[in-house]
Amino acid sequence: MVGKYVLPGTGLQYCCCSTSICFKEIASQQFKSTYFTGHIGYALVPMIARGAMLGPDQPVIINMLDIEPAAEALEGVKMELTDGAFPLLRGVVATTNVIEACKNVDIAVMLGGFPRKEGTERKDVISKNVLIYKAQASALEQHAAPNCKVLVVANPANTNALILKEFAPSIPEENITCLTRLDHNRALGQISEMLGVQVNDVKNVIIWGNHSSTQYPDVNHTTVATGTGLKNVRELVANDHWLSTDFITTMQQRGAAIIKARKQSSALSAASSACDHIRDWVIGTPKGTWVSMGVYSDGSYGIQPGLIYSFPVTCEKGEWSIVQGLKIDEFSRAKMDATAKELIEEKSLMP
Structure with a gap:
């Protein structure tokens, strides 16, 4: 590799x-x-x-x-x-x-x-x-x-x-x-702003699915480094409603919001995220940290094989591996299936 x-x-x-x-x-x-x-x-x-x-x-x-x-x-x-x-x-x-x-x-x-x-x-x-x-x-x-x-x-x-x-x-x-690392990085940024912490203290958000407005930004496994150790983001935010509504909507519409503000699509952040994607893929992810990548589905988490779907992955020696064994609640399952449905529809339109 x-x-x-x-x-x-x-x-x-x-x-x-x-x-x-x-x-x-x-x-x-x-x-x-x-x-x-x-x-x-x-x-x-x-x-x-x-x-x-x-x-x-x-x-x-x-x-x-x-x-x-x-x-x-x-x-x-x-x-x-x-x-x-x-x-x-x-x-x-x-x-x-x-x-x-x-x-x-x-x-x-x-x-x-x-x-x-x-x-x-x-x-x-x-x-x-x-x-x-x-x-x-x-x-x-x-x-x-x-x-x-x-x-x-x-x-x-x-x-x-x-x-x-x-x-x-x-x-x-x-x-x-x-590339779904842009969405991943956006989620890290939103959480760090909400909590007033450094972005590098937040880790293990997940972007599931399509790089579109159906994407599902999942923070159920996200942690934040604090003076007393790692804390789950839900514990620190203490606002499940925001995490399940406004946060998700902001993430799904972030690209459109940037276009509205600067009259052009994301460029600097997309380029930086592309560097992050390749660097972690080639050099490797830090121990205990995963990132989001759109990769070929092998059926993990019940996602139809043969789609390019965003999963949480770790990387080592030039190879990525889908993180296995994460608990998926009913809310997440519905969101993951909805974005998979869109990808299945797009695939059906291919000649």
């Missing part, structure tokens, strides 16, 4: 790819991301170049893909990355050729897609995204590194990830994920 290891006392690094270990003076990862001249891509590339995605010791090569009309703007982003003089950045490829963009990449962050707009039918959005992701899936399958990890950000993220999986059958299903 892709990982980063530093040889003590030398500053040299190992790059562990698949099952072989290669010793190099510079162990570079390559990244391919679509539509980098968009808001998320523009926010994301300096984060990658600074080490926010793979840590402060891992050199990177960034491959950027965009559509032909954006080629000049893409070159401008490349120039800015050069001007940023990022010590970890070992190269930048700016291209409109999907094969060139996907060549030998270890991690692919898929930002491009056809968004749903007011008056657009969901089936029309999905059919257009099939055309986009079919071409990119083929390029990844044929030209990316054998164990390439894929993160789909473009909405509808869960179903776009499923489309990519269908058209890239040789990519292991566990290597195709979608």
Whole structure:
């Protein structure tokens, strides 16, 4: 699995790819991301170049893909990355050729897609995204590194990830994920604001299901570090009504609220969350902590197999595992099933 290891006392690094270990003076990862001249891509590339995605010791090569009309703007982003003089950045490829963009990449962050707009039918959005992701899936399958990890950000993220999986059958299903870490981080932020605590003192929220307004932010297992030890969030909030109503609604409508406020969709927070998603997947989650990732369902918690569904996961050595054995109450069961139903409906619209 892709990982980063530093040889003590030398500053040299190992790059562990698949099952072989290669010793190099510079162990570079390559990244391919679509539509980098968009808001998320523009926010994301300096984060990658600074080490926010793979840590402060891992050199990177960034491959950027965009559509032909954006080629000049893409070159401008490349120039800015050069001007940023990022010590970890070992190269930048700016291209409109999907094969060139996907060549030998270890991690692919898929930002491009056809968004749903007011008056657009969901089936029309999905059919257009099939055309986009079919071409990119083929390029990844044929030209990316054998164990390439894929993160789909473009909405509808869960179903776009499923489309990519269908058209890239040789990519292991566990290597195709979608971003629900943004929702996870939003939940951490809401709880920390409510309680007046540091966000890093809150852990183990869960985002179940779809990255949409049906998502279920679950705090039944969430804890907060206090001066007297870990406390359950419900005990500290002491307002079950808020946690079961306003908190959930705020979470489900957060993206729309940001669009209303800034007249554009989330970019900075989405880029930061994408870095968090990949970093934890590749480097690992802290002991006792889980995160939310949209992954291929194996039937855990009664969720239909074959959906890309957000679960609580832990990560180690480049692999994710769904957290098992969590108690699910009736309220949670209904919410989890409702968001699964939406994903089943979206899947049925795939050609």
